[in-house]
Amino acid sequence: MRKPRDYDAELKALEDKARDLKARKVQQLGELVISTGADALTADELAGALIVLAETRDAGKREAWAKRGAAFFQSRARRSVPAPHRDAGGAQPQSDSAQPASGGAGAA
Structure with missing residues (x-):
């Protein structure tokens, strides 16, 4: 004899997963706004x-x-490569790192 399915538990698990996915999407969108400097x-x-x-x-x-x-x-993605592998782009991360700092000041 088969074990009966617990539809309530399955539904709750799906709702929890959907809530987690929505929260992750919101977090990623917020990170995108900050990383582009749009938080200013x-x-x-x-x-x-x-x-x-x-x-x-x-x-x-x-x-x-x-x-x-x-x-x-x-x-x-190129900026996330470890420093020894970044010969030509050494100055670029410094100029980009200034943008979030100004964006952070505007958001405060």
């Missing part, structure tokens, strides 16, 4: 800019934004 904007400015971005249907603009975003993430 007011909440109204940031919301307005995001609304314009979401409403934009121009494929050319969206593609350009996607390329710029990909370049941003690639440059961050």
Whole structure:
């Protein structure tokens, strides 16, 4: 005889997983805002800019934004390489590290 399924427990587990995924998404979006320096904007400015971005249907603009975003993430990946492997890009992390500091001051 098979053991009956506990649908309530399964549903609770799925709800917990969905809650964890949503929390992780919110955290990652917050980290993205901070890492791009957008935390220096007011909440109204940031919301307005995001609304314009979401409403934009121009494929050319969206593609350009996607390329710029990909370049941003690639440059961050290169900066995370240990220092001995960063010969040419030594000065770049210093200039980028100044942006979050100014962004942090604006958010405070």
